[in-house]
Amino acid sequence: MISLQWQDGVLSLLDQAAYPQQEHWITCSTVEETAQALSSGAILEEKIAAVAGVYGYCLAAMAHQELQQTPQFQEKLDQAKALLLASRPGSRELAAALDFMEHPPEAYTKNVDQLTTLLATAVTYDRQQVIADRNICRNGTDLMGEGTRLLLRTDRGAFHSASPCGALGIARRGWKRDVLEQVTLCEGRPSLAAGTLLAQELSKENVPCTLIPDHAAATFLARQGAHLVLADGILAAKNGDLKAPVGTYELAIACYFHSVPFYAVLHADDIDLTAENGSVFGQEEGDPAAVTEGLDCGQAQGWTPAYDVVPAFLITGMITDRGIACAPYEETLEEQVKHAPRKMIVHFDA
The missing domain is CATH 3.40.50.10470 (Translation initiation factor eif-2b; domain 2)
Known part of the structure; x- marks a missing residue:
């Protein structure tokens, strides 16, 4: 059972606290909804919370994409980061994930579209976690x-x-x-x-x-x-x-x-x-x-x-x-x- 999906600008999270008695999905289309999901107790695993956090950060960028290339855009992102961190106090994984979003791979910084850069960085973070999990399985075997x-x-x-x-x-x-x-x-x-x-x-x-x-x-x-x-x-x-x-x-x-x-x-x-x-x-x-x-x-x-x-x-x-x-x-x-x-x-x- 996969517990996180990102598709067409919408984040879906499995309510892990309710599973398997019921399969309930939490749909997040804003950073506020993402923060609420992270603080609700429905997400049990910190690494899933971290991946959700990077996509929540992207949702904030999508909501204010008309402000790209202005100081106000970064202010909105800073507010989103603070909101997400407050939803999971002390989460080392979430803090590291959001730091990753603020320092995208150099190849992405050449893109003048800030939103595209952030989306690519979020997908990169997500896939790197998957690759790391697979490497752990290989090394352990x-x-x-x-x-x-x-x-x-x-x-x-x-x-x-x-x-x-x-x-x-x-x-x-x-x-x-x-x-x-x-x-x-x-x-x-x-x-x-x-x-x-x-x-x-x-x-x-x-x-x-x-x-x-x-x-x-x-x-x-x-x-x-x-x-x-x-x-x-x-x-x-x-x-x-x-x-x-x-x-x-x-x-x-x-x-x-x-x-x-x-x-x-x-x-x-x-x-x-x-x-x-x-x-x-x-x-x-x-x-x-x-x-x-x-x-x-x-x-x-x-x-x-x-x-x-x-x-x-x-x-x-x-x-x-x-x-x-x-x-x-x-x-x-x-x-x-x-x-x-x-x-x-x-x-x-x-």
Whole structure:
């Protein structure tokens, strides 16, 4: 299920919070409608929010195209950027995407039509994300041999991105290449909601799949075993510490104890060389109501972290769109960031 479409100047976004109970699409024809969609809670994945943001930026340009080549045009774009950023406070991905829009590839700047330049830049950003996802899948599959049994810690499916991505994308590619034997999905939510969706996706492709709760992962590794464990990450520090969804830390510990290779999966753009180590990510706490909601706990209070920080020594390697980085991470992660691939140019005809 693809969750974002851009056609004829209209942005359509799948309400991911409502899916699969209902397939509801949010149509955006203005930057204001885009910002509303991004702030509504309907878009769960930050990378989808970033792609939506660049098209929302274009919608603002389209609404004021008569002001092109005037200072007022840039003022309208600045207002649109501020509105979009306010819809997703603290989103690193959205901020980077809008910065990309403000610095288009040099080949586009020769176009006197500012709107055409912005549209081409947005399409370029969108396609680069798709290419990066495919490269991650290719690099991850290179770790797999015939008969590989995978355990995945992920909540990203095809409906979370413009293409199969992350740990699940690696598993799907491995199945198509006949090197995958079995997938086990590790889910943290009590309802197993995300895992259920991912299991449905794998079942459609006849991939043998088992769904387990987070707290059963260590016992599963002890009894059933796995050749590789893949977990989607959020952000990597310079030393290899990993910011990741809650539950990833304990899974990494279980892998370390049972000598099972543990690989993080993320984009190279999610490597932050300004963060010396994981302490920079802080110790933000999650919503206590997420623990106690719907339960009669008396006077007890809930507690949950907002995310995990996994120490680098627990991580066998990091699979990115630019290769696989292993320790010493200070060297290998820096190499991936500094040796970025040449920016793709989209030949765009207005």
